Amino acid sequence: MLDDLRPGGSGILPEETPPKFFARHLSAYHFAFPYVEGKDVLEIGFGDGYGANFLAGRARSVKAVDVLDRNVELASKKYKRHNLEFRKSFGSYLDFSGDMFDVVVSFQVIEHVPENEIQAYLASIKRVLKKGGIVFISTLNLDKNKKTNRPYTKNPFHVKEFTFSDLSAAIKTVFNNYEIAGLFYTKKLRIFERLKKIGIFRYLPGPLNIVDKYYKNITVNDFIWQRKNLPKCVDFMVICKKI
Numbered sequence: 001m002l003d004d005l006r007p008g009g010s011g012i013l014p015e016e017t018p019p020k021f022f023a024r025h026l027s028a029y030h031f032a033f034p035y036v037e038g039k040d041v042l043e044i045g046f047g048d049g050y051g052a053n054f055l056a057g058r059a060r061s062v063k064a065v066d067v068l069d070r071n072v073e074l075a076s077k078k079y080k081r082h083n084l085e086f087r088k089s090f091g092s093y094l095d096f097s098g099d100m101f102d103v104v105v106s107f108q109v110i111e112h113v114p115e116n117e118i119q120a121y122l123a124s125i126k127r128v129l130k131k132g133g134i135v136f137i138s139t140l141n142l143d144k145n146k147k148t149n150r151p152y153t154k155n156p157f158h159v160k161e162f163t164f165s166d167l168s169a170a171i172k173t174v175f176n177n178y179e180i181a182g183l184f185y186t187k188k189l190r191i192f193e194r195l196k197k198i199g200i201f202r203y204l205p206g207p208l209n210i211v212d213k214y215y216k217n218i219t220v221n222d223f224i225w226q227r228k229n230l231p232k233c234v235d236f237m238v239i240c241k242k243i
Contacts, residue, residue, distance in 0.1 A: 011046070012025060012047065014050050019216060019217065019218040020222075023218050024234065025108065026051070027183055027220045027223045027225070027235075028108075028237065029105075031237055032103065033055065035103055038060050039060055039102035041056075041059045041101060041103045042096070042100075042104045043062065043064040043104075043105050044109055045112070046065070046071065046075060046086065051105075052079070053084060055105070057081075059083065062081075062083060062085070063087065063101075064087070065089035065094065072086045072087060096128045097128070098127050099128070099130045099131065102130055102133050103135070104134075105137075106125065106138075107137070107138040108138055110139050110160075110162075111155075112159060114159050114160075115159060119170075119173050122174035125137075126175065129242045132242065134241050135239075136237060136238070137171075138236060138237050139161075140236075141163070141230075141232075141233050141234060142163050143164070143232075144231075162236065167236055167238065168180065171240065175241075177240065177241045180227075180230060180239070181225050181230075181236070181237040182230040183234045185224075186224050189218070196211050
């Protein structure tokens with residue numbers, strides 16, 4: 001079923017994804033980017049591979065794993081760096097030696113893991129992480145993504161979506177040392193969200209439609225990571241350290 005998401009398998013394609021949605025996902029990689037310089041990095045669930053390729057621009061090495069053969073095939077053709085490798089993984093139980101990576105990233109993946117396997121997924125990450133290593137795990141904030149007074153339909157490919165308390169409870173079963181940050185809209189993006197909702201520029205021709213122009217050019221700079229007011233963030237970022 002996952003192979004039907006797109007001809008290349010699963011995950012978003014930068015070339016075909018609206019700028020706002022892509023920037024939201026890319027923001028996770030920008031969050032982790034300062035921590036990977038000169039490090040050996042593992043990405044779990046790379047999708048298209050754009051994020052692993054981005055991190056490889058600073059890391060010593062990046063190994064990226066995914067459960068879909070099709071993702072491995074296409075990413076290997078699309079992104080080529082001497083320090084970047086894409087390979088197949090058979091789920092949570094990673095076939096790497098223990099204490100192998102300085103940094104592990106797994107963005108928008110935990111919500112796809114069966115609930116009875118989440119602890120094993122986290123434990124496998126901890127096992128391959130070196131002592132003192134850091135793991136970054138992102139997922140959407142269920143409370144924020146539910147719209148007030150509207151029925152909520154979960155993404156059919158998500159098994160478990162998380163509130164802040166749900167996520168904290170899951171993480172602490174494996175990691176004692178962790179914190180959670182949240183992704184928020186900048187003030188500018190919040191203003192344009194209101195303008196878009198009002199719709200006052202909807203019928204203006206191209207150059208005069210400042211809302212449409214703005215949304216076509218959204219970048220990661222229109223999002224911000226914070227460690228406060230987390231129940232209202234768009235996405236969570238869990239930062240765990242192996243001690």
